[in-house]
Amino acid sequence: MNARYSLLMTLTLLLVALVPLTASADVVQWEGNGHYYEYLSPLVTWEEAHIIAENRNVFGSPGYLVTLTSQAENDFVYNMVLGGDAPPPAGDPWIGGYQNSDHSEPAANWHWVTEEGFDWVNWAPGEPNDWDEQYGEMYLQFTPGGGGMWNDHHSLNPKPMIVEYSNDVVANEESSWGAVKSLYR
């Protein structure tokens, strides 16, 4: 664990402590799967958002950065949780997709933090594109003004997040931490 990674962890744990752990009034349930969803507004990196999500629970269900595995779930989250085409930063939050350390191709090796199948995708036109040559684009967000379509993005722009809560799907810490560590190798 290098110094930069240690600093990240310290700052992130402070941030976790600052975000209320109780459910907000904005938690909504989707009848499609019974899961709960919540928009959180602190502006953080994807890695920080991932840690914050995993330290929350609602009605006894553990949290994780939202996984969008169907058009119906994507539509529900975008319209009901996010309120449709909100302007940034509210309109382009982090969602729970990431590329593992082999991210040489923009569209290859994407995962959900839960390891649900990354089969259904909702890329915006021209995405994913690894647009940022210096840092690559390894993390998933709603693209600004994109009607719920996705963009691959680097993690250094602080953004809000959407958290999903379920007892039948839980974030896979091992794979997620692999992604986090790869950025700081």
Ligand SMILES: [Ca+2]
């Ligand atoms: Ca989901």
Ligand SMILES: [Ca+2]
């Ligand atoms: Ca992109």
